Amino acid sequence: MPRRARRRAGGTARRPGPRSSPRTEIGADGRDYQVRVVAGSGAVKTYRCPGCDHEIRPGVAHVVVWPSDGGDAGVEDRRHWHTPCWQNRATRSPTRRWS
Numbered sequence: 001m002p003r004r005a006r007r008r009a010g011g012t013a014r015r016p017g018p019r020s021s022p023r024t025e026i027g028a029d030g031r032d033y034q035v036r037v038v039a040g041s042g043a044v045k046t047y048r049c050p051g052c053d054h055e056i057r058p059g060v061a062h063v064v065v066w067p068s069d070g071g072d073a074g075v076e077d078r079r080h081w082h083t084p085c086w087q088n089r090a091t092r093s094p095t096r097r098w099s
């Protein structure tokens, strides 16, 4: 999918910034992933956790994960996980493919 410059309605675009640097972890598929912790105060939207297929509610601390080798496209493909779901990823079967 081509990336197009797009204006977001009402506000500052949130980008992964230098304020918290991601760490690298090995995913359940053996690839490297960047993992960034989102504090409860920073969670302002509802996300779908690919580990358990349940919602992550606003205000719930969790992690954002994306493939290390994907470059910008990898960041676009980031997923929000419950922290325990990500930690237990090796023992779960994913409900959704990374594509």
Ligand SMILES: [Zn+2]
Binding pocket: 049, 050, 051, 052, 053, 054, 081, 082, 085
């Ligand atoms: Zn979950």
